[in-house]
Amino acid sequence: MGCCASTPVVEDELQDRIQTKKEVLQNLSTEGKADALLAMVPGRMFSNGASSNACIFTQQGRKGTNQDAMVVWENYASMEDTVFCGVFDGHGPYGHLVARRVRDSVPSKLLQFWEEHQANLGQHKPETPEHNGIAGNGVRNGAVHQNGRSTHSVNGEHKMVSTDTVEEGKEHPMFDVWKEAHLTGYRIMDKELRSHPGIDCFCSGTTAVTVLKQGKHLVIGNVGDSRAILGTKDDNGSWKAVQLTVDLKPNLPREAERIRQCRGRVFALHDEPEVPRVWLPFDDSPGLAMARAFGDFCLKDYGVIAVPEMCYRQLTKQDQFIVLATDGIWDVLSNEEVVQVVAQAPTRATAARALVESAVRVWRLKYPTSKVDDCAVVCLYVDQTFSASSESLPPKETSKPNGTHDKYLGSNGSHWERGTSVAGRSPEPQDLQASQSSGTEEISPGEPSKDFKTTKQPRKLADWLDADVKEEEEWSALEGVTRVNSLLNLPRRLQQQNPARQQHNPS
Incomplete structure (x- = not known):
């Protein structure tokens, strides 16, 4: 009797699985066709190359699959x-898939929102960027650029003023449109990732820093710890760097306060x-090294969010170029050093590649026992003094070690990756000395994240670049440890439910 009664149940479950599989395949097929059409869009670059006003380059590190993505x-x-340009730094077992999905989807979502807004106004596109585009004077509440750096408010309230299109003290309406487009598009993007049939985003995610340039107006959106800077010149013609994002x-007070209020640690x-x-x-995992990210749904109930920090800047005649890069660049080069490398590049078409190669060289010399991180760079020139001829840059060949990204650290303090295990992490946590802030207090992080120092005598960038390093030499450094991992380990409950995942999937 028991067997007869259970047979229909088993058949129903089998039919449900078959139907679910069909739906997944159909969704993936539709998504694949959309991606194929997107790759054919004129003016869109997402692999190593250059156009008349921009160049992009990415290089795989020594930790496995390249999890960085970029687009212009x-x-x-x-x-x-x-x-529109952006860089995306994935982390976790499927971080490379998350980064690519966000890269391909976010621009289209922002564009869809913009077109819907224009349709509601009965317009197909603005007449001129000066009057209907984004405008302002580059000053926002809690975000004033000083001494080549910027201090930002993280409260999400950004007041715009303009001297040419709106009355002083009022927000420009088109900035509000693009800001709302980012907030809406990012929210929908994160929601789609949660239910994506082909990407497990529970312990995987990505950063995103994007810049929308419309005429002389910039709208910057930031989630995570990738960074955007502006290369400009002072009155004396000297180069200086202006950091556009935080x-x-x-450990930012407001970020820490939000996370703790959501019971995260x-x-x-x-x-x-x-x-x-x-x-x-309830567990010493996953150890995410950023407060905001797409994906990472194991932490979304505990304070990690995908809401972008938005800011605005109006370009001036002194502004020359914008650099967007993942933390593989910023971990070893300061803002000023990045500006100098890009400014002194042989040609504009090779500036992004020159920056990546400079960062890799510094990685190898400054941290010889550390695995070089993935690097992705977008250089967008805004001065229009001259243009580089369009060209396609072949990706530089890099050896692929057998190991994978060691983004994770077991709760007992040991690294895990495919075929390797590296001990050396302390299982005992140290309380973070982070200052608390009230719900309305504005945050001024001050200096950007400092470079880590391991040498007793600091050396200049030129010293690192002039050193004799053989490019063909293998620098996988599998015996060492990665300097900064974005994500340390899978939650214990997830490991118990999926004991084979840890050995099967790259991190």
């Missing part, structure tokens, strides 16, 4: 003066006290 979309929204680390390990991380309330 010229003539964005069918407007000749508009460019690295949204868990923020602290740093003993052997890396300069790296605050986000942990579950």
Whole structure:
């Protein structure tokens, strides 16, 4: 009797699985066709190359699959003066898939929102960026650029003023449109990742820093710890760097306060006290090294969010170029050093590649026992003094070690990756000394994240670049440890439910 009664149940479950599989395959097929069409869009670059006003380059590190992604979309929204660009740094077992999905989807979602807004106004596109585009004077509440750096408010309230299109003290309406487009698009993007049939985003995610340039106006959106800077010149013609975004680390007072209010924990390990991380309330995992990210749904109930920090800047005649890069660049080069490398590049078309190669060389010399991180760079020139001829840059060949990204650290303090296990992490956490802030207090992080120092005598960038390093030499350094891992380990409950995942999937 029992067998007869259970047979229909088993058949129903089998039919449900078959139907679910069909739906997944159909969704993936539709998504694949959309991606194929997207790759054919004129003016859109997502692999190593250059155009007349931009160049992009990425290089795999020594930790496995390249989890960085990037995009430049010229003539964005069918407007000749508009460019969209962004970099995305994935982390976790499926971080590379998350980064690519966000790269391919976010620009289209922003564009869809923009077109819907224009349709509601009965317009197909603005007449001129000066009057209907984004405008302002580069000053926002809690975000004033000083001495080549910027201090930001993290409260999400950004007041715009303009001297040419709106009355002083009022927000420009088109900035509000793009800001709302980012907030809406990012929220929908994160929601789609949660239910994506082909990507497990529970312990995987990505950063995102994007710049929308419309005429002389910039709208910057930031989630995570990738960074955007502006290369400009002072009155004396000297180069200086202006940081456009804040690295949204868990130790920023407002970020830490939000996470703790959601029962998440923020602290740093003993052997890396300069790296605050986000942990579950019931387990010393996953140790996410950023306060905002797409994906990472194991932490979304505990304070990690995908809401972008938005800011605005109006370009001036002194502004020359914008650099967007993942933390593989910023971990070893300062803002000023990045500006110098790009400014002194042989040609504009090779500036991004020159920056990546400079960072890799510094990685190898400054941290010889550490695995070089993935690097991705977008250089967007805004001065229009001259243009590089369009060219395609072949990706530089890099050896692929058998190991994978060691983004994870077991709760007992041991690294895990495919075929390797590296001990050396302390299991005892150290409480993070982060200042608390009230719900209305504005945050001024001050200096950007400092470079980590391991040498007793600091050396200049030129010293690193002039050193004799053989490019063909293998620098996988599998015996060493990665300097900063974005994510340390899988939650214990997830490991118990999926004991084979840890050995099967790259991190």
